[in-house]
Amino acid sequence: MRKENIVRKFSLVKLLLISAFLIFSAAPVLANEGQLPKVGVSEDGLHVQKWFHDSFLDLREDLAEAKAKGKRLVIMWEQKGCPYCKRTHEVNLRIPRIVKFITDNFVVIQLNLWGDKEVTDFDGEVTTEKKLSQKWAVRFTPTIQFFAEDLKDIGKKDSRTAEVMRIPGYFKPFHFYFLFKYVKSNAYKTEPNFQRWLGEEGDKLAAKGLDIQKQLWADELLFEE
Numbered sequence: 001m002r003k004e005n006i007v008r009k010f011s012l013v014k015l016l017l018i019s020a021f022l023i024f025s026a027a028p029v030l031a032n033e034g035q036l037p038k039v040g041v042s043e044d045g046l047h048v049q050k051w052f053h054d055s056f057l058d059l060r061e062d063l064a065e066a067k068a069k070g071k072r073l074v075i076m077w078e079q080k081g082c083p084y085c086k087r088t089h090e091v092n093l094r095i096p097r098i099v100k101f102i103t104d105n106f107v108v109i110q111l112n113l114w115g116d117k118e119v120t121d122f123d124g125e126v127t128t129e130k131k132l133s134q135k136w137a138v139r140f141t142p143t144i145q146f147f148a149e150d151l152k153d154i155g156k157k158d159s160r161t162a163e164v165m166r167i168p169g170y171f172k173p174f175h176f177y178f179l180f181k182y183v184k185s186n187a188y189k190t191e192p193n194f195q196r197w198l199g200e201e202g203d204k205l206a207a208k209g210l211d212i213q214k215q216l217w218a219d220e221l222l223f224e225e
Helices: 003-020 059-068 083-090 096-105 129-135 173-184 194-207 212-217
Strands: 072-078 106-112 118-120 126-128 143-147 163-168
Touching: 059 072, 059 106, 059 118, 096 106, 096 173, 106 129, 126 129, 163 173, 173 194, 194 212
Parallel strands: 072 106
Antiparallel strands: 072 143, 118 126, 143 163
8 A cells, every 4th residue: 555545544544533532512503504403302301302212111122123123223321411412412413314314224212311210121120221321331421322133132241242332422423424324334243443444434435525624523414425
């Protein structure tokens, strides 16, 4: 591989890695043309998306239902007053392409980090949201967990073994979108390093003329596929 190509790939991956953990910006969210409307907040302080799965919180049943629909199960942990959760809903989840990709391919359940709702874990244990978050070592919000497609692949494993991907904190739209694509395409099975995989995807888009650095900081998706 030519030296300039090596440098370019390294620089791109470095940019991606840095931007993946961007500190939340206090700047106001500016409305972009074509955005979905803002959503409300429930009594427990969590943002309400009408497409979130209305679940009895038996995760075994939710996993089976997702599989029957040809989708993957996702759990999104939030808490009242979480600025990163707010930004996820006010930026990422107002982008139609992102929401369409998620709803077409995933069943999303929202759980409260400090909640008292009864939840049945994959292993059959009946517990509460708060205790489940402790059991699964979920300490930050938002945290998004992606799970295997079949209960037999989870069994009685703990969540860190059963999950195929975990997103801690807020990711900008570019990373957020491609994280869902990474899981949907099962790319994690052949390339366990998300940043390396994303670097390759970014190179493909850059080859088509996309300004990657501009996209990394954007509150919208600037490319077509």
